[in-house]
Amino acid sequence: MLSDTLNSPESRRLLKIIDDMREILHHEKIPLPHIVVVGDQSVGKSSVLEALSGVQLPRAQNICTRCPFELRMKHIPFSLDEYATIRCDGVSEIKINDFSEIANAVTNCTNKLAGLEHGVSSSPIYLTVYKNNIQ
Numbered sequence: 339m340l341s342d343t344l345n346s347p348e349s350r351r352l353l354k355i356i357d358d359m360r361e362i363l364h365h366e367k368i369p370l371p372h373i374v375v376v377g378d379q380s381v382g383k384s385s386v387l388e389a390l391s392g393v394q395l396p397r398a399q400n401i402c403t404r405c406p407f408e409l410r411m412k413h414i415p416f417s418l419d420e421y422a423t424i425r426c427d428g429v430s431e432i433k434i435n436d437f438s439e440i441a442n443a444v445t446n447c448t449n450k451l452a453g454l455e456h457g458v459s460s461s462p463i464y465l466t467v468y469k470n471n472i473q
Contacts, residue, residue, distance in 0.1 A: 391467050393422065396441045396448070404452040406462035407444070413472040420470060426451055426463045440465065 373390070375383045384395040387409050396403070405426075414420070422440055425431040426447040434440055444463060451459040 392469065393437050393440050393467055396445045404448055404457065405459040408462050408464050410464070410466040411472045412466060412468045414468045414470060416470045418468075418470075420468060422465060422467045424463065424465045427461045437467075440467075 375386050377383050384397070384403060387407075388395055391409055391411060419435065420437070422434040422437065423431050424434060424440070424443045424447060428450050429447055432443060434443055444465065447463045451461045451463070
């Protein structure tokens with residue numbers, strides 16, 4: 339069960355490390371930006387992430403996001419082409435040059451982690467978007 343995984347000693351240890359980093363970096367004026375989007379099924383969590391990132395995520399009538407999803411936004415100079423990378427357990431990092439392919443890549447990772455039906459997984463998908471206009 340997901341709650342068991344999140345409450346495991348390893349998860350608590352990692353969350354403590356993150357909290358400690360935030361405290362240390364707060365005094366150094368190096369912020370660790372983060373936004374957590376949670377909510378019931380079909381209330382618009384993916385829409386919020388789409389609005390923030392400018393990339394389209396998977397859409398479905400029923401449960402769509404069936405595992406944790408970490409979206410990272412990174413600024414690149416205007417002289418470079420925008421792209422994204424995605425990875426998850428069992429799938430090596432893939433570079434995506436066409437942002438319209440991101441939704442398919444997320445769906446493929448979700449199916450790899452949680453199966454083709456309505457299963458869920460506690461293993462995360464990591465999507466990093468490299469764009470010119472990120473502040």
